[in-house]
Amino acid sequence: MQCKRFPHYTLYIILTCGDEDLNEFLKIDSLNYRNQLIAKTFLVIYKEQVVAFFSVMNDAIKLKQEESSGTQNLIRLHEYPALKVGRLGVDKHYQRRGLGTICFNFILGPARKINDASTCRFITVDSHPESTAFYERQGFVRNQRYGKKQNFVSMRLDLLN
Numbered sequence: 001m002q003c004k005r006f007p008h009y010t011l012y013i014i015l016t017c018g019d020e021d022l023n024e025f026l027k028i029d030s031l032n033y034r035n036q037l038i039a040k041t042f043l044v045i046y047k048e049q050v051v052a053f054f055s056v057m058n059d060a061i062k063l064k065q066e067e068s069s070g071t072q073n074l075i076r077l078h079e080y081p082a083l084k085v086g087r088l089g090v091d092k093h094y095q096r097r098g099l100g101t102i103c104f105n106f107i108l109g110p111a112r113k114i115n116d117a118s119t120c121r122f123i124t125v126d127s128h129p130e131s132t133a134f135y136e137r138q139g140f141v142r143n144q145r146y147g148k149k150q151n152f153v154s155m156r157l158d159l160l161n
């Protein structure tokens with residue numbers, strides 16, 4: 001299994017993750033997002049097929065006072081630097097086999113790399129309600145400030161935890 005950067009594998013895009021918005025993003029929007037420096041998409045290829053993909057982008061997050069004071073050693077700021085999981089999808093035939101976790105571990109790499117040159121305290125995601133258990137398993141908590149926005153649940157992971 002290997003991770004490749006889009007668009008070398010455009011021809012293999014036949015991922016079916018059960019979410020039309022994710023499929024459409026992968027097939028239609030992801031290259032444009034990359035060219036416009038909005039988000040970078042990575043593909044996981046197995047037997048010459050895309051079995052998972054994810055995209056990452058920079059983000060900034062605001063915390064409620066009780067959230068920031070409840071986070072150890074966190075300087076009080078208006079907002080904090082973050083890396084956002086823009087999209088993450090696993091082909092439905094490959095779900096619940098650890099692939100989502102592998103993708104997430106790969107995302108931790110760029111997050112650490114950013115901290116070599118700049119800073120990034122949190123990883124953020126707007127999760128589908130049915131996927132929050134996956135993110136909670138990775139250590140994410142729900143953001144109080146954002147609540148539930150447009151059917152997504154805003155979540156964060158503290159990289160110092």
Ligand SMILES: CC(C)(COP(=O)(O)OP(=O)(O)OC[C@H]1O[C@@H](n2cnc3c(N)ncnc32)[C@H](O)[C@@H]1OP(=O)(O)O)[C@@H](O)C(=O)NCCC(=O)NCCS
Binds near residue numbers: 097125127130
């Ligand atoms: C959410 C998603 C990325 C998870 O990928 P995955 O490869 O199935 O996840 P993993 O196998 O690594 O799961 C790790 C753990 O997360 C939890 N988890 C994953 N999917 C879950 C689900 N649907 N319901 C409850 N818990 C879940 C489980 O604790 C699981 O461990 P277990 O299988 O030993 O019980 C994948 O199901 C998916 O693509 N879903 C459709 C699209 C989507 O919702 N994307 C997220 C939007 S940002």
